Amino acid sequence: xxxxxxxxxxxxxxxxxxxxxxxxxxxxxxxxxxxxxxxxxxxxxxxxxxxxxxxxxxxxxxxxxxxxxxxxxxxxxxxxxxxxxxxxxxxxxxxxxxxxxxxxxxxxxxxxxxxxxxxxxxxxxxxxxxxxxxxxxxxxxxxxxxxxxxxxxxxxxxxxxxxxxxxxxxxxxxxxxxxxxxxxxxxxxxxxxxxxxxxxxxxxxxxxxxxxxxxxxxxxxxxxxxxxxxxxxxxxxxxxxxxxxxxxxxxxxxxxxxxxxxxxxxxxxxxxxxx
Amino acid sequence: xxxxxxxxxxxxxxxxxxxxxxxxxxxxxxxxxxxxxxxxxxxxxxxxxxxxxxxxxxxxxxxxxxxxxxxxxxxxxxxxxxxxxxxxxxxxxxxxxxxxxxxxxxxxxxxxxxxxxxxxxxxxxxxxxxxxxxxxxxxxxxxxxxxxxxxxxxxxxxxxxxxxxxxxxxxxxxxxxxxxxxxxxxxxxxxxxxxxxxxxxxxxxxxxxxxxxxxxxxxxxxxxxxxxxxxxxxxxxxxxxxxxxxxxxxxxxxxxxxxxxxxxxxxxxxxxxxxxxxxxxxxxxxxxxxxxxxxxxxxxxxxxxxxxxxxxxxxxxxxxxxxxxxxxxxxxxxxxxxxxxxxxxxxxxxxxxxxxxxxxxxxxxxxxxxxxxxxxxxxxxxxxxxxx
Numbered sequence: 001x002x003x004x005x006x007x008x009x010x011x012x013x014x015x016x017x018x019x020x021x022x023x024x025x026x027x028x029x030x031x032x033x034x035x036x037x038x039x040x041x042x043x044x045x046x047x048x049x050x051x052x053x054x055x056x057x058x059x060x061x062x063x064x065x066x067x068x069x070x071x072x073x074x075x076x077x078x079x080x081x082x083x084x085x086x087x088x089x090x091x092x093x094x095x096x097x098x099x100x101x102x103x104x105x106x107x108x109x110x111x112x113x114x115x116x117x118x119x120x121x122x123x124x125x126x127x128x129x130x131x132x133x134x135x136x137x138x139x140x141x142x143x144x145x146x147x148x149x150x151x152x153x154x155x156x157x158x159x160x161x162x163x164x165x166x167x168x169x170x171x172x173x174x175x176x177x178x179x180x181x182x183x184x185x186x187x188x189x190x191x192x193x194x195x196x197x198x199x200x201x202x203x204x205x206x207x208x209x210x211x212x213x214x215x216x217x218x219x220x221x222x223x224x225x226x227x228x229x230x231x232x233x234x235x236x237x238x239x240x241x242x243x244x245x246x247x248x249x250x251x252x253x254x255x256x257x258x259x260x261x262x263x264x265x266x267x268x269x270x271x272x273x274x275x
Numbered sequence: 276x277x278x279x280x281x282x283x284x285x286x287x288x289x290x291x292x293x294x295x296x297x298x299x300x301x302x303x304x305x306x307x308x309x310x311x312x313x314x315x316x317x318x319x320x321x322x323x324x325x326x327x328x329x330x331x332x333x334x335x336x337x338x339x340x341x342x343x344x345x346x347x348x349x350x351x352x353x354x355x356x357x358x359x360x361x362x363x364x365x366x367x368x369x370x371x372x373x374x375x376x377x378x379x380x381x382x383x384x385x386x387x388x389x390x391x392x393x394x395x396x397x398x399x400x401x402x403x404x405x406x407x408x409x410x411x412x413x414x415x416x417x418x419x420x421x422x423x424x425x426x427x428x429x430x431x432x433x434x435x436x437x438x439x440x441x442x443x444x445x446x447x448x449x450x451x452x453x454x455x456x457x458x459x460x461x462x463x464x465x466x467x468x469x470x471x472x473x474x475x476x477x478x479x480x481x482x483x484x485x486x487x488x489x490x491x492x493x494x495x496x497x498x499x500x501x502x503x504x505x506x507x508x509x510x511x512x513x514x515x516x517x518x519x520x521x522x523x524x525x526x527x528x529x530x531x532x533x534x535x536x537x538x539x540x541x542x543x544x545x546x547x548x549x550x551x552x553x554x555x556x557x558x559x560x561x562x563x564x565x566x567x568x569x570x571x572x573x574x575x576x577x578x579x580x581x582x583x584x585x586x587x588x589x590x591x592x593x594x595x596x597x598x599x600x601x602x603x604x605x606x607x608x609x610x611x612x613x614x615x616x617x618x619x620x621x622x623x624x625x626x627x628x629x630x631x632x633x634x635x636x637x638x639x640x641x642x643x644x645x646x647x648x649x650x651x652x653x654x655x656x657x658x659x660x661x662x663x
Contacts, residue, residue, distance in 0.1 A: 173365070173367065175363060175365030175366065175367035176367045176368070176369060176370070177367075178332075178363060178365075178367055179361070179363060179365075179366070179367025179368070179369075179427075180367070180369070180380075181332065181356070182330065182332055182356060182361035182363065182440075183356060183357065183361055183380055183381050183384075183430070183431075183433075184353045184354065184355070184356035184357030184358075184381060184384060185353070185380075185384070186353045189384075193369075194369060197371050198370070198371060272371035273371065273414065274370050274371045274372065274373065274414030274415065274416065275370055275371055275416075
């Protein structure tokens with residue numbers, strides 16, 4: 001990604017030049033601070049990883065009690081749980097995108113706009129319900145297992161993506177769409193070539209939020225037999241083993257922060273050029 | 276130029292659902308090949324609606340629209356619009372497309388090959404005065420308002436449409452840039468000869484841009500449609516008169532040139548001639564001021580009788596300095612302006628080498644205005660006579 005360069009333009013009148021300069025200069029500064037933010041975050045995350053590693057090795061598991069030794073075993077507990085955790089979050093997020101983006105597009109079309117308040121109410125209530133309750137509801141409906149968690153999380157995280165898709169599409173300048181339609185774009189072309197690309201930054205922000213919600217909420221998956229890092233945290237709590245509790249919680253934090261950062265990178269680089 | 280109008284609206288009507296009063300009522304109008312027709316009227320008169328009916332951004336509820344004889348009332352509107360250039364006040368450039376991609380929008384939809392599109396984009400950028408190499412790959416956010424509007428026009432010209440619809444294209448631009456863009460556009464149009472329907476609420480812009488002006492009242496009913504000259508000289512009713520506002524006579528003087536006047540004789544004295552002859556002419560014509568010319572017949576000074584008789588210094592150092600001079604291609608508006616700055620109230624007409632041709636006085640202007648009015652009235656009387 002090249003930095004915008006300040007170009008002097010001698011062929012135009014001075015007022016144009018000044019305007020060009022002012023705009024580019026302002027963009028350069030905001031852009032730079034954002035880029036710095038994005039590339040600073042990984043160092044923070046790496047520091048956290050290093051701290052955890054240090055702590056983990058200092059525990060001296062070989063001589064620790066049986067509960068700690070069992071709960072903090074890397075290859076049979078922590079690593080498989082992390083994979084489970086990510087699997088749950090991944091599928092839940094994917095499900096959210098598959099449902100919420102098309103739904104958001106549909107609800108911003110004139111023919112279906114009337115249904116928007118109703119759908120938003122349902123999506124809102126999904127988030128208003130306590131996550132715990134929602135999970136139990138799905139347990140009753142679908143029984144134990146990873147699938148149950150994924151569906152429950154998908155409903156819980158639906159709102160940010162749905163709302164952002166709708167907001168993202170609605171905030172596209174009407175004049176831009178009018179100009180496109182006026183030049184003979186079909187409705188579909190106006191949607192795919194103008195509206196969606198211009199809504200992408202807002203939609204991605206919604207997906208990022210949903211991802212973080214899902215990673216956080218996946219710690220509750222163990223309640224309905226879905227696995228995940230929640231098991232370790234729960235063991236630490238139940239067995240009053242602070243060491244186990246700390247390792248579990250920090251690992252969830254690392255996973256969440258990593259994906260939040262990936263989301264930020266996606267927002268930055270999937271944004272159409274020119275915006 | 277063929278007799279068949281480029282655009283023909285036949286009793287086009289738009290009634291919005293849930294409304295009993297039509298927004299546009301039975302509008303019939305012809306727009307000739309190569310002309311700029313300006314739709315002008317007070318806010319809410321339906322002029323923008325009318326424009327959007329032509330490219331069917333709004334579907335008419337009744338009537339027919341013909342393009343060069345072809346009924347386009349029922350063709351696919353998306354395909355129709357690719358044949359029509361469309362410029363709106365907000366411009367609506369696609370911010371995520373480069374300027375080149377913006378201009379290429381319609382050619383791309385029409386499936387032009389890459390080479391042809393690139394060539395066309397560069398040609399259009401050149402045409403609107405922006406250096407292709409410098410601007411092609413930039414994004415719209417890097418443009419000033421005036422530049423963006425130029426790109427808006429270039430984009431509308433993308434696939435070289437015969438017809439352009441422009442909805443207050445220069446409405447959101449500062450007055451100085453607007454004036455420049457208007458002039459640039461008129462220069463472009465002189466070459467391109469597109470058929471243009473242009474909407475504005477600004478009567479001065481209408482007078483400047485229009486080959487013809489349609490003044491619209493409520494429900495887009497045409498109150499008067501004619502050349503700017505004739506509308507200014509003869510507003511058909513109070514509505515039009517009110518809309519044109521004060522100063523219509525002055526504005527009308529912009530369309531007349533000094534060369535169209537019969538310049539009357541005026542007492543002059545060439546340097547070196549006998550001053551008595553000049554005084555004699557002054558008496559014969561019963562005038563106050565004598566015009567002194569040099570030996571090449573270039574105007575020098577305005578002299579009163581007393582200035583001539585006083586003696587002493589050379590003639591060319593007496594009397595009053597000449598302030599008002601115009602060439603034959605000057606408009607009468609400019610001539611009046613000059614005249615108001617001249618204490619004698621008389622404006623000298625000179626040829627391009629500065630030699631005296633005659634003078635224009637205020638009563639010459641009133642005479643012209645009277646004549647214009649009479650001609651316009653005659654025209655409308657004749658129209659009325661044939662329509663009865």
